[in-house]
Amino acid sequence: xxxxxxxxxxxxxxxxxxxxxxxxxxxxxxxxxxxxxxxxxxxxxxxxxxxxxxxxxxxxxxxxxxxxxxxxxxxxxxxxxxxxxxxxxxxxxxxxxxxxxxxxxxxxxxxxxxxxxxxxxxxxxxxxxxxxxxxxxxxxxxxxxxxxxxxxxx
Amino acid sequence: xxxxxxxxxxxxxxxxxxxxxxxxxxxxxxxxxxxxxxxxxxxxxxxxxxxxxxxxxxxxxxxxxxxxxxxxxxxxxxxxxxxxxxxxxxxxxxxxxxxxxxxxxxxxxxxxxxxxxxxxxxxxxxxxxxxxxxxxxxxxxxxxxxxxxxxxxx
Numbered sequence: 001x002x003x004x005x006x007x008x009x010x011x012x013x014x015x016x017x018x019x020x021x022x023x024x025x026x027x028x029x030x031x032x033x034x035x036x037x038x039x040x041x042x043x044x045x046x047x048x049x050x051x052x053x054x055x056x057x058x059x060x061x062x063x064x065x066x067x068x069x070x071x072x073x074x075x076x077x078x079x080x081x082x083x084x085x086x087x088x089x090x091x092x093x094x095x096x097x098x099x100x101x102x103x104x105x106x107x108x109x110x111x112x113x114x115x116x117x118x119x120x121x122x123x124x125x126x127x128x129x130x131x132x133x134x135x136x137x138x139x140x141x142x143x144x145x146x147x148x149x150x151x152x153x154x
Numbered sequence: 155x156x157x158x159x160x161x162x163x164x165x166x167x168x169x170x171x172x173x174x175x176x177x178x179x180x181x182x183x184x185x186x187x188x189x190x191x192x193x194x195x196x197x198x199x200x201x202x203x204x205x206x207x208x209x210x211x212x213x214x215x216x217x218x219x220x221x222x223x224x225x226x227x228x229x230x231x232x233x234x235x236x237x238x239x240x241x242x243x244x245x246x247x248x249x250x251x252x253x254x255x256x257x258x259x260x261x262x263x264x265x266x267x268x269x270x271x272x273x274x275x276x277x278x279x280x281x282x283x284x285x286x287x288x289x290x291x292x293x294x295x296x297x298x299x300x301x302x303x304x305x306x307x308x
Contacts (some may be wrong), residue, residue: 048221048235057211060202060214078201078282080238081236082262083234083237085232086232086252106265108236108240110262
């Protein structure tokens, strides 16, 4: 049985948050919107329809937990949730906090240049806010870190 | 208890397909991509997190049926699936067939000008293909038609 390995594009584009029972939760390296990803830790899955039915049901609940966490922590006007994967062929679900005064509104945030976090601590705050909010659900398993082949990064 | 009424923006932008147990299925009036919408027939629902847990689970399965139907009928390279709703405040899930030779690839199709169907019969074909593919699942309830206040349109 193959092992789950986070797609290198997703490693590069994100900061780690932690694991729910099914999904790895990541924070996109984008300072303008709280923007999280859920990646089911199943090898070889590219689309929602590739998942087993039981995993799809868990995925929906984990999307809901992350959505509620984003709402509780950031109080957005709207959540934008999507499975796109045109560039990174590993199933990942975007959950993005959107507001009428954000830079892209009312357009979508995808397919636009990203603006990375600065050296400030906003990214650490957003990582920790999600960890705290998911811990409250009782479903948060563990913090995760990004692992490169042979190199563990903090 | 309030009745489900399809949001007027969604009525205007789409052609009817039919009903699954939870969702109304629609075809977006856009000729370049097979692009379907699922709208849970529950009044007052704007986001996935507003649904009851049982409905969320059904929604995930209906997304899967429509996804499989799109794959079977159009054999796309990738499905793009999203809940956005920045303009129409009624929960609707996009399921779009995407290919590397389509006009937007690899960008997303949202927030771009739409190109409506011509007078040709492609829209009727795409409506009927989805009806046929959903009928095979045994879960297709009925064709639906758009209803304006006081006016029923074919």
